[in-house]
Amino acid sequence: MFLKDYITDVYRATKSLLTGMKLTGYYFTHHKEIITEQYPDNRTTLKLADRFKGEVWMPHDENNEHACTGCSSCEIACPNGTIKIISKFDVSPEGKRKKAIDQFVYRLDMCTMCGLCVEACPTDAIKMRNTFELSVFDRNNLIKRLNEPGSKIREGVE
Amino acid sequence: MFEEIGTTAEGDLLINVGPQHPATHGVLHLVLTLNGEIIKKVEPHLGYIHRSIEKMCESLSYRQFIYVTSRMDYLSAHINNHACALVVEKGLQVEVPLRAQYIRVIMDELTRIASHELWWSAMSMDLGAFTPYFLAFREREKINEIMEETCGARLTMNYMVPGGVMAEPHPDFQKKVKAFVADFKKTLHEYDELITGNIIFQNRMKGVGYLSPEDAISYGCTGPVARASGVKSDIRKIAPYDVYDKVEFDEIIETGGDCFTRYQVRIKEMSQSIRIIEQLIDNIPDGDFQAKTKAVLKLPKGEFYQRVETARGELGVYIVSEGAAQPYRIKFRSPGFSNLSALDHMVRGYKIGDFIAIMGTLDLVIPDIDR
Ligand code: SF4
Numbered sequence: 461m462f463l464k465d466y467i468t469d470v471y472r473a474t475k476s477l478l479t480g481m482k483l484t485g486y487y488f489t490h491h492k493e494i495i496t497e498q499y500p501d502n503r504t505t506l507k508l509a510d511r512f513k514g515e516v517w518m519p520h521d522e523n524n525e526h527a528c529t530g531c532s533s534c535e536i537a538c539p540n541g542t543i544k545i546i547s548k549f550d551v552s553p554e555g556k557r558k559k560a561i562d563q564f565v566y567r568l569d570m571c572t573m574c575g576l577c578v579e580a581c582p583t584d585a586i587k588m589r590n591t592f593e594l595s596v597f598d599r600n601n602l603i604k605r606l607n608e609p610g611s612k613i614r615e616g617v618e
Numbered sequence: 619m620f621e622e623i624g625t626t627a628e629g630d631l632l633i634n635v636g637p638q639h640p641a642t643h644g645v646l647h648l649v650l651t652l653n654g655e656i657i658k659k660v661e662p663h664l665g666y667i668h669r670s671i672e673k674m675c676e677s678l679s680y681r682q683f684i685y686v687t688s689r690m691d692y693l694s695a696h697i698n699n700h701a702c703a704l705v706v707e708k709g710l711q712v713e714v715p716l717r718a719q720y721i722r723v724i725m726d727e728l729t730r731i732a733s734h735e736l737w738w739s740a741m742s743m744d745l746g747a748f749t750p751y752f753l754a755f756r757e758r759e760k761i762n763e764i765m766e767e768t769c770g771a772r773l774t775m776n777y778m779v780p781g782g783v784m785a786e787p788h789p790d791f792q793k794k795v796k797a798f799v800a801d802f803k804k805t806l807h808e809y810d811e812l813i814t815g816n817i818i819f820q821n822r823m824k825g826v827g828y829l830s831p832e833d834a835i836s837y838g839c840t841g842p843v844a845r846a847s848g849v850k851s852d853i854r855k856i857a858p859y860d861v862y863d864k865v866e867f868d869e870i871i872e873t874g875g876d877c878f879t880r881y882q883v884r885i886k887e888m889s890q891s892i893r894i895i896e897q898l899i900d901n902i903p904d905g906d907f908q909a910k911t912k913a914v915l916k917l918p919k920g921e922f923y924q925r926v927e928t929a930r931g932e933l934g935v936y937i938v939s940e941g942a943a944q945p946y947r948i949k950f951r952s953p954g955f956s957n958l959s960a961l962d963h964m965v966r967g968y969k970i971g972d973f974i975a976i977m978g979t980l981d982l983v984i985p986d987i988d989r
């Protein structure tokens with residue numbers, strides 16, 4: 461009786477192991493179904509999803525103009541104090557003073573890529589970009605100014 | 619202070635598992651008291667990854683605190699966010715558009731599948747099988763790609779906001795989810811072939827780590843751990859939120875109470891999640907993806923509670939509001955903590971070799987326990 465149980469056990473064990481091995485063997489011989497990506501060798505072809513939240517940036521058009529009014533909504537919406545808006549007052553030709561952005565300071569080292577700032581912006585001036593290789597050798601390089609030097613607000617954006 | 623090293627007065631050996639142990643999948647520290655090979659006691663020492671999330675939330679607004687909860691149970695990040703969004707909506711009495719509800723539930727179920735897949739692969743690896751890891755990660759990668767396209771992140775999505783979801787789903791969303799569902803149904807049998815039928819695996823799992831229904835209730839176990847002991851605990855059935863009352867699915871309840879049953883419950887839950895997704899994905903109604911809410915959210919004075927079913931069990935969010943823009947106090951009832959507290963009871967009398975199997979079937983996520 462014992463011997464019979466023993467032999468049945470061995471038979472079942474071998475069979476179940478072979479079933480598993482068959483599957484392993486199947487994928488061993490079917491390379492096409494493997495989806496591993498050879499990063500970083502595929503850097504040139506690798507494309508992340510457009511919405512991927514890599515870092516915050518401010519798109520500028522060809523005239524070096526952006527849509528940021530300096531309203532500080534993003535600064536308030538950010539849970540980590542990542543954004544600092546330094547504003548200035550522009551004087552228009554008619555002599556009116558208007559609040560405008562001087563520097564949009566973005567501290568990448570404090571950002572959790574939550575996207576709340578983009579949600580909060582009333583003029584869609586900032587977006588998340590799908591870059592992801594963001595490491596630098598000096599941490600000071602992580603403090604960025606998002607509005608380009610000499611840029612100004614696009615005509616008609618209030 | 620606890621004894622952590624050497625032998626006890628009775629001559630039992632103390633052994634430390636963790637805080638850096640590959641089978642705890644995180645910084646969990648367990649002190650085992652061993653009599654020979656038999657486990658007499660397990661003492662979890664917590665706090666290695668405590669980030670005081672509850673306290674942090676008190677200084678954040680009702681829109682901001684949601685993103686932090688992705689960092690609790692990072693494998694159910696969506697479902698955590700969902701719970702927080704629901705409790706804020708409850709306080710504000712916002713009606714969430716049907717479209718948003720559908721998207722939320724689909725995302726929840728995708729997260730659940732991804733989480734169970736990761737559990738399956740990690741647990742199999744703990745028990746010495748390495749192939750499952752790659753197999754499950756292949757499927758999980760497809761879910762992650764769907765998440766990446768729609769939410770912009772793979773793990774800490776922060777896609778749920780009070781009133782709905784943050785953005786329209788990606789144009790390819792429906793197509794991709796359907797493709798995933800079709801693929802997944804075809805490959806689900808591989809899981810059984812590879813591991814479930816394996817005799818070594820079965821011998822290590824069957825009859826090990828028994829948890830009786832009474833103990834499951836008294837330790838506050840929820841999720842697959844409780845359901846494997848025959849306790850009805852699926853919040854999606856008990857207190858349906860969003861569109862869970864409109865979909866048909868079975869609550870998987872088994873009565874074995876051992877490791878193998880817990881394993882089976884999770885495997886079966888994956889097919890139920892697929893069933894839910896199939897019912898919803900073709901019928902996402904048109905409309906807004908977000909209800910109109912005020913710029914600054916202020917919950918009225920009072921207490922608000924909402925519970926949801928994460929991949930690990932019942933997550934409760936309790937908010938005390940003083941009427942300000944920030945919560946006065948937030949408390950999370952995390953499933954991992956209660957499930958871990960039953961570990962001591964489950965492992966007593968079993969051999970140290972069974973310990974990893976028992977812990978594996980609890981599906982512990984350490985940041986969820988410590989918060
Ligand atoms: S993504 Fe989040 S953390 Fe980063 S700047 Fe925007 S709001 Fe702040």
Ligand code: SF4
Binds near residue numbers: 527528529530582
């Ligand atoms: S980026 Fe948008 S929210 Fe931030 S200051 Fe500029 S306009 Fe305001």
